[in-house]
Amino acid sequence: MYSADRIYEQDCVVQKMMLNVDEVQQTLCTKRFGREILFFHEITSTNDRAKDLARYGASEGTVLITEVQTAGRGRSGKEWISPSGGLWFSVIVRPKAAATETAGLLFVPSVAVVEVLNETYKLQAETKWPNDVLVHGKKICGVLVETNITGIKVKFALLGIGLNANLDPEKSLPEKLRSVSTSLQNELNCGVQLEDLLRRLLEKMEITYDGFLARGSNSIVEQWKKYTSFLGKDAQVLDGNTVMSGVAENVDKDGALILRLADGTTQRVYGDATFRTN
Numbered sequence: 001m002y003s004a005d006r007i008y009e010q011d012c013v014v015q016k017m018m019l020n021v022d023e024v025q026q027t028l029c030t031k032r033f034g035r036e037i038l039f040f041h042e043i044t045s046t047n048d049r050a051k052d053l054a055r056y057g058a059s060e061g062t063v064l065i066t067e068v069q070t071a072g073r074g075r076s077g078k079e080w081i082s083p084s085g086g087l088w089f090s091v092i093v094r095p096k097a098a099a100t101e102t103a104g105l106l107f108v109p110s111v112a113v114v115e116v117l118n119e120t121y122k123l124q125a126e127t128k129w130p131n132d133v134l135v136h137g138k139k140i141c142g143v144l145v146e147t148n149i150t151g152i153k154v155k156f157a158l159l160g161i162g163l164n165a166n167l168d169p170e171k172s173l174p175e176k177l178r179s180v181s182t183s184l185q186n187e188l189n190c191g192v193q194l195e196d197l198l199r200r201l202l203e204k205m206e207i208t209y210d211g212f213l214a215r216g217s218n219s220i221v222e223q224w225k226k227y228t229s230f231l232g233k234d235a236q237v238l239d240g241n242t243v244m245s246g247v248a249e250n251v252d253k254d255g256a257l258i259l260r261l262a263d264g265t266t267q268r269v270y271g272d273a274t275f276r277t278n
């Protein structure tokens with residue numbers, strides 16, 4: 001058995017100062033997401049810690065959130081710089097689905113983030129394949145979804161979200177990331193209340209996740225496509241060690257990008273992409 005209380009005692013040194021979990025939960029309208037929230041001052045990675053808890057039986061919807069990550073992870077083994085001011089969290093889910101049917105899970109967090117940013121803060125956030133969220137062409141949020149599979153079944157999955165909330169990329173991020181990153185603080189010219197932001201994200205994520213469970217991967221990919229502007233643009237994709245160039249034609253229900261190559265053929269690719277306006 002895992003003990004939420006013990007983890008609180010060990011790690012939550014300044015939790016009330018940074019994020020008031022009670023305040024999030026008082027008005028939270030969800031059935032599972034955020035019913036258990038573990039807040040940390042500093043841990044290596046919320047996905048890593050969530051994996052441990054999930055292995056010990058933590059229930060669906062359990063949230064781990066931290067003020068600072070010392071070893072935050074991005075996609076493709078990249079480092080994710082996670083200073084104070086960001087919203088760095090993971091949600092444990094236990095979809096009753098075959099491993100082959102869970103591709104749509106990748107898109108659940110970014111759809112939820114885009115909808116909250118647009119509805120609540122009136123931004124024009126958009127999705128960028130595979131699962132970034134951009135505002136004015138700059139990255140405001142990254143998503144790392146990791147699944148734990150036994151046989152053909154998904155035992156659990158971790159929806160890891162890194163949202164640049166109350167930080168200034170110019171001051172808090174390394175130089176190479178500054179020109180390509182933004183934050184809520186920069187877009188709104190003021191900080192946001194993190195309790196309110198987290199509550200809205202959890203509510204939206206549960207609705208989006210339940211939609212995925214009920215209607216499958218294809219429906220969530222279609223929802224995700226409504227918020228994207230890169231289809232039809234020239235794309236370069238790093239798929240393993242290979243760089244592929246073409247026109248981004250579509251994203252299929254397995255989450256692969258369909259590239260139209262110069263010779264007219266199409267190719268399904270996975271990886272990280274850059275897009276150019278044609």
Ligand code: BTN
Pocket residue numbers: 044045046047048069071072073074075076078080082087088089090132141142143144160161162163
């Ligand atoms: C990416 O864009 O490469 C994905 C970044 C995902 C970062 C989040 S922050 C919370 C969770 N814990 C991690 O170590 N990574 C994800």
